Amino acid sequence: xxxxxxxxxxxxxxxxxxxxAAQGLAVAVRNASHRHISAIPWRGAVVTSEQAVGDRDEYxxxxxxxxxxxxxxxxxxxxxxxxxxxxxxAVDGPTIPPASARVGGLALALGSTAEGAPTARMGLxxxxxxxxxxxAGGRIEQRIALDIRLGxxxxxxxxxxxxxxxxxxxxxxxxxxVLVIPVATLDRVVxxxxxxxxxxxxxxxxxxxxxxxxxPLREAAGETTGMMVMSIAAGxxxxxxxxxxxxxxLTLDGASMRGMRRVLAQLDDAxxxxxxxxxxxxxxxxxxxxxxxxxxxxx
Amino acid sequence: MSALMAKRKLANVLxxxxxxPDGARHDEIAAIVAHAGHAVVDENSAxxxxxxxxxxxxxxxxxxxxxxxxxxxxxxxxxxxxxxEELADRAAGVLLTPRELDVLAAISAGQSNKAIAxxxxxxxxxxxxxxxxxxxxxxxxxRAEAVAKxxxxxxxxxxxx
Numbered sequence: 253x254x255x256x257x258x259x260x261x262x263x264x265x266x267x268x269x270x271x272x273a274a275q276g277l278a279v280a281v282r283n284a285s286h287r288h289i290s291a292i293p294w295r296g297a298v299v300t301s302e303q304a305v306g307d308r309d310e311y312x313x314x315x316x317x318x319x320x321x322x323x324x325x326x327x328x329x330x331x332x333x334x335x336x337x338x339x340x341x342a343v344d345g346p347t348i349p350p351a352s353a354r355v356g357g358l359a360l361a362l363g364s365t366a367e368g369a370p371t372a373r374m375g376l377x378x379x380x381x382x383x384x385x386x387x388a389g390g391r392i393e394q395r396i397a398l399d400i401r402l403g404x405x406x407x408x409x410x411x412x413x414x415x416x417x418x419x420x421x422x423x424x425x426x427x428x429x430v431l432v433i434p435v436a437t438l439d440r441v442v443x444x445x446x447x448x449x450x451x452x453x454x455x456x457x458x459x460x461x462x463x464x465x466x467x468p469l470r471e472a473a474g475e476t477t478g479m480m481v482m483s484i485a486a487g488x489x490x491x492x493x494x495x496x497x498x499x500x501x502l503t504l505d506g507a508s509m510r511g512m513r514r515v516l517a518q519l520d521d522a523x524x525x526x527x528x529x530x531x532x533x534x535x536x537x538x539x540x541x542x543x544x545x546x547x548x549x550x551x
Numbered sequence: 552m553s554a555l556m557a558k559r560k561l562a563n564v565l566x567x568x569x570x571x572p573d574g575a576r577h578d579e580i581a582a583i584v585a586h587a588g589h590a591v592v593d594e595n596s597a598x599x600x601x602x603x604x605x606x607x608x609x610x611x612x613x614x615x616x617x618x619x620x621x622x623x624x625x626x627x628x629x630x631x632x633x634x635x636e637e638l639a640d641r642a643a644g645v646l647l648t649p650r651e652l653d654v655l656a657a658i659s660a661g662q663s664n665k666a667i668a669x670x671x672x673x674x675x676x677x678x679x680x681x682x683x684x685x686x687x688x689x690x691x692x693x694r695a696e697a698v699a700k701x702x703x704x705x706x707x708x709x710x711x712x
Contacts, residue, residue, distance in 0.1 A: 303635055333635045387638045387710055395637070424634040431635060456712045461705060462642035463649050477646055482709060500649065512710065513640045519712065 278409040280314040280364040290363035290409030293345030300408035302335040314368040327445030331390020336445040350435040351417025358414040363406030375400035396432035454519030455548040457488020493543040500533040659698040
C-alpha cells in the first residue's frame, strides 16, 4: 500500500472512531407523523433547531439505543434558532468539551435517523466570523459556516471539530449554507429557555422593510432611507404607541434605522421596560412617538 | 372540445394555496376563496399562491378573478424558504420607494394601470413612471416578473423586530 493510500485509510479510521466516540451525542426528535430532526442531549434536556420544529405539544425523543421518551417544548428562541425540549425521562449524552472554530479545520456534522441511528457528514470549516445578528434579532456569538451539505432531518445535530470537541449545533442557513450555532450561544441561551421559556429581548412588534425616502422628504427626515412598517403585531409595543402601517421609521432613540446592528444592540435585554423615542414619517410629515419596549409574548 | 377550452374550464375553478401570518387570517382568506367558488389546497398542488398582503375581500376576489381569467396574478411563485439568516446591517442595492411598493402591491392584486391610478389617486402617467422605475430596480421585464421579484425582495428584506 502506498503512503498516500495509507494516510487516507488512517484518516477514515480516525473519523469512524470519532463518530463512535460521539455515540449518543445526536438523538432524534420525532413528531406524531414520524417526521424527525436531529438534536443534542443537553444536561438532561434536548436542544435542537427552532426553525425545524412546529408548535405541536408532543414530541418523542429517540436515543441512539433506540429508546424513546415523550418530550415537551420547554422554550424556544427564533433569534438564535434554539429550541429546548424537556423529556419525561432525562436523556443523557456524553460530555464533550467545547472547541473553538478555525478556518480550514475539519468539521463533522452528526445527526440521527428517525430510529436513533447515527448519521455523519464531513467538511471544512469554511469561514469563521465575529458575533452576528440573525434576521429574527438574536445575537449569535460567532459566525461559523461549514463546507458541508446537510439533509433536512440532520439539522439540529452536534458539530464536532477534528479533535472531537463540540463546535455547536448545525443549522440550515441561506440556501446552500450550513451554519453552526456556537457552544457559547448554547451556554448563554439554553439555561434561559429552560427557566423562562424564552430569551428576554426588546420587542417593537413591527414588521419592517427598508425603503428609499422620496426626494422631497429627505431634508426634513435627515435620512435617505428608512424602514417602512409592513405589519403590526396586535397589542404589541408599536400598536400601543400608535404606529400605523405605512409609517416610515427614521430613528429609534436617536440611532438611525440605517444601521440595523446598532438598532438591534439597542433592543437587548436591558431595553425591556424602557421608553424610547421613535421618529418617523407619516403622511409626508416627520412625527415623534414614545414607544414602551416590552418582550415578545411567548408563542 | 378543444384543449384550449379544457384549460379554460380548469382555470375557472382554481386550486388556491394561502400563505397567511396566522391561523385566523388563513381561515378568513380561505372563507373568501371558498365563497368565490375556488378550492383551498396546500402549496404543492396549487394553481396560485395567495400571499397575505391583499387587505380587503374585494382585492382578494380581484386577484382570483384575474387568475381565473389566466392573467397577471396567476401562479405567483412562492419565495422559497430561506433558512436561518444574518441580518444585513444595511440593505444592499437600490431600495424601492413607498409609492413603488404601493404600485407593486396593486400589480400583484392583478389591477390594471387605470385601476391603480384610481386607487392611489395619481395620474396614469405617474403610474407608468413608477412601473418603469420598478422594472428597472427589480430587473423585471413583465408584471409577473416584477411581482415575483418584489416578493422575493420583501422576503429577503423584511425584519420582524
